[in-house]
Amino acid sequence: MKKQTQKRLILSLIAVFLLSLIVGQVPPAKAAPALDINVKNAILIDASTGKILYEKNSDQAAPIASMVKMMTEYLILEAIDEGRLSWEQTTQISQYAYDISANNNFSGVGLRLNHDYTVEELYKAMAIYSDNATTITLAELLAGTEGEFVKLMNKKAEELGLPDYEFVNSTGLSNSMLGDNYPEGTSPDGDNMLSARSVALLAYSLIRDYPHVLDISSIPQLDFYGEKLDNWNWMLNHDPSVSPYLAQFHYEGMDGLKTGTTPAAGYCFTGTAERNGKRLISVVMGATSEPERFKETSKLLDYGFNNFEQIEVYPEGYQLKGNKSLKVVKGKEKEVEILTEAPVRLIVPKGIDKSAFKAKYVFDKKVVSKDKEVTAPFKEGTKVGHMAVSYDGDDLGYITSGGGDKLQVALVTDTGVEKTNWFVLMMRGIGGFFGDIWSSVADTVKGWF
Known part of the structure; x- marks a missing residue:
């Protein structure tokens, strides 16, 4: 008896050992590696489905600086699409816009008073060089005043379903930086406050509804009345012979979307890139330097492209x-x-x-x-x-x-089915009636035996 017990024990141990070898040869499904992004807020999404691939404090509202211009871009493109504005339409800048343009503390292309600018010129200066005065001019052209334009911004944010938002001006500057020119109906110390999730949804909506926005955001250098101005998005394909420093930040497939920098917001960037038919959208907020926002964006996008894929589940x-x-x-x-x-x-x-x-x-x-x-x-x-x-x-x-x-x-x-005629329905009913009777009789007869 002892020998039989020992034999069974040895066989059991051998079986367990062999099973462990078999299991060990089955590779587990790869999990996406951990990612540490050195910014305050971040999010990464798939541009076609809106699937969130990564997030860090993405629900915390914070100042977003000039990334707010994406909402201005949306409203201007919508107005053009609906025929309320046209690319060829001209306008002149207001004294307020001129004062902003002449302020060396802000991004500016150097606008002139009493000069006709087309909507296309103003839009490109805003989207490529993040010009604040051209942004204000477009807001005034569309809504009459920047204060009325801000109302349109908040209304559109609600329509798009942004979860966290407060728009106070069209440019992304803090209202405290505008002196007495802050938009009517807003606070003198107000700021444009959005979460990274809201910024990502804004970018997602902008690209989805107006994909040609990328035709302009991807231009690496703006020629504005003879002055060559580099796009603030250093991750575009800048010509190394023209901008050697910026060229080192190039990211393959990058074609947008918007940078932003203020003392309150830090360095922010909404980027988008497409590789092998897959487009991703990233948002970083609160980086401590200009190079860092692009470095962290590269990490985010690499994470998405390297670790995720689209599959047909069913x-x-x-x-x-x-x-x-x-x-x-x-x-x-x-x-x-x-x-x-x-x-x-x-x-x-x-x-x-x-x-x-x-x-x-x-x-x-x-x-x-x-x-x-x-x-x-x-x-x-x-x-x-x-x-x-x-x-x-x-x-x-x-x-x-x-x-x-x-x-x-x-x-x-899989197919369509026509309604049968009344006679067939009647016969089915009769058949069902007698079928029930027969079943009842059969059950009764079975009970006799």
Whole structure:
């Protein structure tokens, strides 16, 4: 007996050892490495879906300096798109704008009084060289006064669903820097306060709604009336023979979007780059130096490009096992197959195991009964609900309030089913009636034996 026990113990140990070898050969799914960003606030998102890939204090509202000009850009591009402004339209600058332009403490291209400037010239000076006077001039042109323009900014922020925002001027300067010229309806010591999440959503919305914004933000140098002015975005492809210092910061695929610097905000930058068809948007706030904001942006973007990929979690036409069809009431066919209308594609860490995703059907109660029946007639592709996808792992969510929509796909019928005629329905009813009687009789007879 002792020998048998020892033999079993040895066999068990051998089995455990072999199992450990097998398990050890299965590589685990790679998790994205930890990332330390040396700024106060940061966020990284996928530009096509709004998926958040990284965040650091992204919900804390703080001054954002000239990154606020992205909202000014949005409103100007919207006005042009709707025909309220045109690129060729001309205007002259106000005394207030001239005073700002003449102040050497601010970014400026050196505007002149009594000179006609086109909207395109003003916009490029704002977007490329972060000029404050041209920004004010565009705000006054569109809304009459900067104070009225600020109202438009806050209204648009609400429409876009920015979670944290307070706009007090069009430029991003602190109101205290404007003296008595701070916009009407705002505080003399007010500042434009947004969270990194809000800035990212603003950039996401700007690129989504007006993608040609990148055609201008990607210009490395502005020629403004004969003066060559470098884009404050050092990560663009600056000509090393013209700007050798800036050229060292070049990041492949970089084409936007907006820098910002004030004493209150520190050094900020909203960047965007595209590689191999994948575009990312990054936001850094509160960096301690100009080079640092670009260095930390490079780290953020590298993190996104190197560690995430888009995969097809479920293909178009997917069917859950055991749930491939619904019963049809009053139809020429008694069943109809259901399937997903489109594929489910998600941005996920590279190497993730697809088994981490689960799917379930959620039927539309107005279309499908509690007995999982759908009533004829209906056409092919009739929506009967959706397939919801869940992820069993760490997830930072989406930048948009409707981001969860990416985790579901419409569930539709594979074919259409016509309503059958009254005679067939009657015969089915009769058949069902006698079928019930026969079942009852059969059950009764079984009970006799």
